[in-house]
Amino acid sequence: MRKTDLLITRRSALKAVGGAAATGLLVRAFPTPAIAQAAPLRIGFMLPYTGTYASLAKNIDGAFRQYVEEKGGKLGGRSLEYVMVDDQAEPSKATDNMNKLVDRDKVDVVVGTVHSGVQMAMVKIARESGKLMIIPNAGADDATRSACAPNIFRTSFSNWQPCFPVGKVMAEKGHKTAMTITWKYAAGEEDVRAFKEGFGAVGGSVIGELYVPFPEVEFQSFLTQIAEKKPDAVFAFFAGGGAVKFVKDYAAAGLKKSVPLYGPGFLTDGTLQAQGEAAEGLLTTLHYADDLDNPTDKKFREGFKKKFNADADVYAVQGYDSAALLGVGLEAVKGDMKAADAMYKAMGAAKIDSPRGPLSFSASHNPIQNIYLREVKNGKNTFVKIAHANLADPGTGCKMS
């Protein structure tokens, strides 16, 4: 499947070259010096097109192209062509796949990826090669902390961001003690750390931390421990099938009524249809909700629905904003990527009117954004209020050089 993709890109690349040559002739015939660079900009998507995260990859890729099409197929005056690599969310193949894009396909920009383990391998190569990389999902804190770089930008979130405000939300509801439960792996541990920091800051205390071996989904023994310790609330992070099962088991064990459940939005995003009644009323925090109802979001969701006949989600928003951020950079240097310093500076200072609300960037190139409190109502993550306005990741350990 990947082979055909490449063939198509190669063929369209040939066409593009032909087109470029033709334009060149025309230019000579009618000398108009304004056309700076005829060759299209090469965008390398490195995303998990197959496997568990395939739908995330589809939405990121699709919404990116949607943005470019809305801008008339050009960013900063340059047309774009795409190279796709399926990273299969497989960290062991990440270095090879990234090298393919950078060395063989000679892309100008890398857009990727979803899985944090793959991301950190990509970060390493981006740092070594200086290639511009935009992260459209993976939340590993380090990508915009100790491993930050001038050429690395993120349009999604750091794991810290959606979890830190949960503590404040709990305190407002009068909860004083909490337990945490997540898978024992990097993202889960980063999430719990961020939650503890936030909950501690408002005087809450965490009386127990439960770690489920990844990717196990037998929760009964842990649920019994929660019932035994009776905290005021529980903070949970799971995603995908694990989130579905956890939320259902939690409700079936009767805990939902006595010990309210909170978590980052991933607990109820893309899983509500499967979770059904068990998820109703859950409060989660994320940088997006299903009904933000701002004009940009409306236009974006309508455009996405028309193009793909499916509802947009937070991943699509992140893909859309990746294109917007690239657009800001290219606009600033009139499409000339050789002016990298000026371009990165413009991107770092970008103020984007995103479907998620106002979006800007911190010194470590991570989004500054609102984190919303959402409640599950009738199978939708509906907006309740802003849990934390313009939240920036602390960016601990980031030294841009």
Added chain:
Amino acid sequence: MSTFFFFVQLLNAIQYALILYLVASGLTLLLGIMGVINLAHGAFYMVGAYIAFAVVQQFGNFWLTLPAGILIGLALGALIEKFLLSRLEGADHLSQVLLSFGLILLINEGQRLIFGNDPHGVEVPKILAASIPLSNTLSYPVYRLFVCAVGIVFIIAIGLIMAKSRIGMMLRASAENRDMARAMGIDVKFVYLGVTAVGIACTVLAGVIAAPLASVYPGMGDQVLIQSFVVIVLGGIGSLSGALVGSLLLGLVDAFGKQFFPNYAAFLVYAAMIAVLIVRPQGLVRSRGT
């Protein structure tokens, strides 16, 4: 830890063990009687869960999923024996491993094409949807107790069939010595067809029954495959009563391990397996086909 919660954890352990037994029995049947290593075991479990999802979505009735699962499982098993496994008679385990690995790829890709990658849920049937309150914070879902009951019925039924019936005798004979059984007039080919069909139907049925508990998502069988192998290695390869002992041990280690040594929960199960392998390499229960 109060006595009350000790007993709740004990209940957790036993119900988890019964689910594990239901799931692992299909694997141990195939391995014990036919000597077939079936890596696609987890994939068949997933097939069961997706059957439950599709049938409930189509007809809105959970009880239809049980006959659907059994029939499709039997048919699948018979086809696989007739056209694939029977060709490997006398071949080494590597061929079986390759064959079943190929089946995993086929089934996973098929699932992706038909159902996509989104996780799905299967509603617990209305009559079993309640929970029994145990304390003011904790209650026990009735459906889990139903699964326990199914597991117990299954254990008794299969035990009786194996020990008392003529079919059971034929099975044990074929497992013990294929050629001698043939010489005594047992149609070994037919026995194998039956065992594969029933073994795979058991696995599919386990997936169907587990679907409302486990939810339904790609790759859900991977974990099950590993656990099933741990169960049968603990209990003694190919022994159904061994699988029961293995399941109980695994259930206990899992529930109490997560309670008392939460940081080592992932490791404890395998530590138990290693310990058993060192002390009793043949497994806790040694037998053939029973």
